[in-house]
Structures are given as C-alpha cells and as structure tokens.
Amino acid sequence: MAFAWASVGLLVATAALAAVVLARHLCAAGLDVSQVTRAEILDAVLPQVKAMLLGTFLAFVIYTEGARRKVSLLAYGAVVMVFTTDMSWSKKKLPDPDALLSVGKRSKKRIIFIRHGESKWNQAFNKSKLPHKFFMSTMTAFVNEMLVLPIFDSVLFDSPLNSEGYSQARILARVIETYSHPNAKERMAREAHPALEQDMAALRGEPGSPSAIVVSSNLRRAAQTAVVALRSRLSGRFSYRTGLGAPEQVKVLPCLQEVSRNVDTLALAPPFGEISLPGIEEHIPEETCVDLGNVLDVSDSAGNKPIFGTGLQRLEKFCTWAAERDEDMIITAGHSLWFRHFFRTFLPRTLSEELAIQAKDLKMKNGGAVGFDLEFGQTQDGRTIFRIDPASISVVHGGFDVKKKKKGALNKIKGALQKLTSGGGSGRPKEKAS
Template identity: 35%
Template sequence: MAVIGVIMAVPALISFYVLWVISMLLRPLFILSVGLLLWNFPSTVLKFKQVVNTLAYMFFTNDKKYKKLPEVDMEDFKKHERKTIIFVRHGESCWNDTFNAGERKKVDFIKGFIPGLILAAGTEVYLGLTGRVDSWFYDSPLSEYGIDQIERLAKFLKKPGATTSEQKDLAILNGTSSTSSVLISSNLRRAISTVAIGFRSRLAQNPTQKIVIHPSLQEISRNPDTLSITPVGKQVEASWIEKSNYPHVAGVLQEQCDMKYHIGNKSMSSNGGKRMAAFCDFAFTRDEAALVCGGHSLWFRSFFRQYLPEASKHTAKAKKMVNGGCVAFELMRAVKGGKGVYIIDESTIRVVYGGF
C-alpha cells in the first residue's frame, strides 16, 4: 500500500516542481517587464490610452452611421467646377496580414492564423516594453508584403503608358503633367508610407514638394488599425519595419510631410459622412487641378457610394480597390443655396493600376 501511495504521489510532486520552476523563471521576467514599463513610462501611458480609445471606439463610435446624401439635381451642374481625383489604396498592413486572407488561399490563411497572431502579439509586447511609439495593431503600418505591393506600383509608374488616357494619368501621378497636382494622404501610417514609397521618384525629384496629411481621409471603421497614433504637432514616425529595411521612408516622413492639417485621431463625434464631405470641400480649396490621394478601401468605396448617382451600378460601389490600386475620376462641384454640392462624373472613372 505504501508503494502505491508513493506512486500516486509522483504526478503531484512532478506538477509541484514544474510549477515551481516555471514560477522561478517567470518571476524575473515579470520584474523585468514591470521595470521596462516604468522606465518607458510615457510610452506605457500612451499604450494605455490606445487601449482605452480602442474600447471606446469599438462600443460607442458612430463612424459608419451617416445618412446617404439626397439625389442631386443635374440641372444644378450646368455650371460647375471639376477636379481630377486619383485614389491610391495603401498596401497590405500588418493588421491585414494577421486578420485577412488577402491574396493567400483560405486554407493557407487558416493554417497560419494562430502562428501569425502569436507573432503579432509578441511584436506588440516587444514594442511596448522597449518604449517605441509604434504598434502592430494600432495605426497598423505597411507589412513587408504591403511594401512589396507598393514597390510594384512604383515600377508601374515608370512605364510609358499604353494609351493616351493612361499616359495623361501617369503624368499626373508622376508630377510631370502640365496639369498641376498635389499628393495627399490619410493621417494613418500605411497610407502615408504608401505615398512615400510609391511616389519616391517624384518626391526625390522635387525635394520641396510635400505630402499633405489630411484627417478627412482617415478610414471609416471602429477597428484599432484605423486610429491614428501620431500626436498633434509631430511628424509621422517610420515603423520598425521601415526603419530596419527601408530607411529612406523615414526621411520622407520627417522632411516631406505637411502636417499643418493634422488634428490627431478622429473624434467620437466624427463619422465617415462628415469626413467625406470635408474632403470634397477641401479638394476645391486647392489651387491644383488634380489630387492624388493615398487612402483606404472602405473610405474609397463609401465615397463612390455617396457621390455616384443613385442609379449607378458601377463596380466601385460594390467592390473594394485592391491594395496598391489606382483609380481616377472627375469630381464635380456646383453651388446650391450658397453651399457646395458634389457628384462623381461616372463616365470619367478609369482604372489606372490594379482596379477593384
């Protein structure tokens, strides 16, 4: 009986010693982690605020709740202004890489989901403990694959253009057209980096030219990757990926980004409808005839839904633009009752690169 008792006690003893060893190993790690968090107290506070903001937006935001604009009367557009708008969707972000299949087969995405999530969480913890104002999830930056997508866009921009229409659009994108243009971006890092990488030749040839950062283009969503982490009055910081492998991006972000319109993250009182209307108003305050806009899939699709005629069945209202895609169109403005009213000229929508 004594032997049986000893045998039965073995699992309990093993469990005790295993837990004891684990606790001995975890204790210094815990102490070190707390020490690092206190040492990097400002970034710890910032990370805490990001968590609070995320919870607030997830439960209380009305970002997607806005009214569809009433159908415009085309009679009002007998006298109107026009701007050429070219939407450029950002490359795949770290958030996309973790939670969306993207161009991967669903089976491959499912197989890699848990390992990918562990990598993402581990990176987030590392960035927090080392005091970096950076994140995998918040204001998610371009992933390695996303940067590769934008490199492909940059190569495309160097091509001569197959048609007259494409040649004109490429000239606008490259800043070599007689049609004046400006580079604009959402205040989210992946969009800004997309413009910085995709249009680096244009920016290098024109060192005084800047990417205008405008809050109206901030993505329409409650997810944490759509919340800006760049403080008011500060330049955009390159992500850890860009600092390690694409150092030229940091220079553009520091020297060639116009932050005067940056007001921080979107407010709880904001919504997609308000920001799209603000973009339209802003577009027609610019002296340039064309605006090249780095931005986001939901925002772009929502814009087409909001400003194309109700009867339009265009693909742009149903599908998202692909990562790195470029789509051009003419935005029309008329004045009614002292206020600007806007509509997209559907006949002018054209895919420059990638499409939907």
C-alpha cells in the first residue's frame, strides 16, 4: 500500500513539475499556450521530468532494502552469465559407470526425481516460439519484474511457479493421494515395474514403506512443487501418525541448484535464510495440516552455487550425500537440466532400455516423477563409483517429454519433403508448366 501511494505521489509531483516548467517557459518567451508547438513543449519539459524520474529511481535503490538487494543480484547475475563455468566439464573424460560392475561389494539407494512445475520464466521464454507471442510474454515478464522491484521479489530471478505450474504440482499430489494398491490381477500386470508400489508407498508416507527423506533445490519453484505434490506425506495423512512428534520437513540442498547460466537459476534467499513460497497457501487444502512456516529445513542451504564451480561437482556431491544417508530412498525435487546431466553422467554408455535412452536424451515433464536405483561401491584404489541401473528406471507420473522429440523429428522430415517437392534435391530448377 505504501508503494502504491508513493507511485501516485510521484505521478502527481511529476505532472506538477511539468506544468511549472511549461509555465515558466511560456512567461520567459512571452508566448501563449496556443502559440507553442508540441516539440517545443517536450524540449522544455522532458529534461526535468527525466531527471526527476531518475532521482526517484535512485532513491528507491538507495533507501529501499529490497531494491538494493535486487540491484546487487542483477550485477551478480550479469557476472554469472558472462564468467560462469557451471557447464564446463568434459563428458567424454568421465569414466563409464559400468566399471562398477567389477566391484564385488555394491550398495544401492532408491532415488525419485520430481521435476518442478512450470515457472514464470518458462512461461515467458519457453512457452511459444511464435514472434508475437514470445514478444508479449517477455514484455509481460519484464513489466511484472519492475512492479516488484521495491519488495525484493522477482519473476525472472529464482522464478517461482505460475498458475500452470501449481496445477501440475496439484495433479501429481492427486495421483499420489488417489493411488490404490493393485488387486491380484493388477499386480500381475504390473510385474514389469515392481518398484512402483514401493515408490508410491514412500511418496504417500505409508506405514511399512521404505524409509525416505524429501529434499529440494534451493530455488523456489522446486520447493513449491515438493510441498504441494507431497502435501499428504508432509502432513502424515497416510502414516496414521499420532502424538506430538515434529512434522516432516523438506530438506533444502544447494547442490541441487539448476545447471545453467540463466538468472532464473540464482536463488533469492540468503545463505541459511528463509525461502519464500509465494501463493502456496491457495494450493494446500485446509484439512492438510502442513506448517508452511516451518516446512523447509534450510540448515544446509549455504547459498548460491559458486561462479567458478561446475555442475558435475554438485552432481557428485549429491551422490555422496545420498550414499551416506541411512534412509532407503531419497525423494528429490529439482530441475530438468540438472536431472538430464545426472542421467547422462551416471547411466552406462551402452543402453538398450527405452526409458534409459529417454532419460539421457530428453527432459522430464513439468510435474513429472521418475524413480531409479543408484548403485555405488569402492574400487581397490579407493575411488567411489556411482551407476544408475538402467533396468530400474520407472515412471511414477508424467515421465519424459517424448512429444517434443517427435515434433522435432517431424519438422525435419517435413523440411526434407519440402526440399524434394520444390526441386531442392534434384540439382536443377523445376520446369515451368506449359
């Protein structure tokens, strides 16, 4: 409200200044308003108006904490975009994870990846490639970014879920909540993916299910998705929990931060600071007892990824962290590029399983969930090797974005056909019809 009144006051003051400057200009020249052209009015008024608006902007930056933090983050984001080494590692030099098969003693951990729902950044830059739609969506994003300048919120930095993203998280929540255990006939049909039962039981937090911990990236869209999609587990709805024990939390791990140079992958929250979840109250039913003020555990949230680190370091750090945990399963809310890099790094080089091939080539769908076994063991020289078992990959919901791959292939085929029909492949121009 204070910002709204400040905006109104600024407009009134700017209009008053313009009127005073114009009146003084007319008096000095001994002219009447009807004798002055529009260009002369603009020449007289615009310099003062620009100076006033610039001064007001600088005042916001100097005296408003949110604006100061936003400007400093903008500068940091520019440095990251230019100098980051986040994607700079050689995939070809990585060892083949199948080297683990020669290790006698191996352990494994079940991992479930949950990709965040659609974000406001996705809506602005990834939704449509049509020029007019892309222009409108990006302009809308930039205008919304300016509107939240004084309050240290953002549409572009640490981009939160949009309405579609929240809808995708709610759909995953309903899939988990309404899942019914199969009868004998259904159980026989599902023998190809026996892990699905355990995955669903863990996502629901049922008694007797594998022990699990829920973790999330330090970016808001991942945490929002985790809390909404796993609201039943976090509230203890299916665990029949009694007593006054501490409610389950989502543990925030900065090693899950997205692999990219874009500013939407920079966290707004300071190290070990509270992570805001804008708009989440509307998507948690009243009967679901989730303490939104205490649902995130930020004790390990040490801040943004380093400028000169690499995504590979964070992938390996997560593997090491997961291997050291006592839980049987790690439920992980994160990002498409991070997940794809993970699959490309720890899946064997030679694959025959269709889901494993998709995992290497494609992004997970927004709001999708995929489970797999992460195997690990130590070689004789003390190195720890991690490997994803290709046969263990199963789709809990959504899976991989196969449609985009098919669309790309169809476009290539159409282009080739157009070249052939237009004579592009014949080496000579088409003869004109007589």
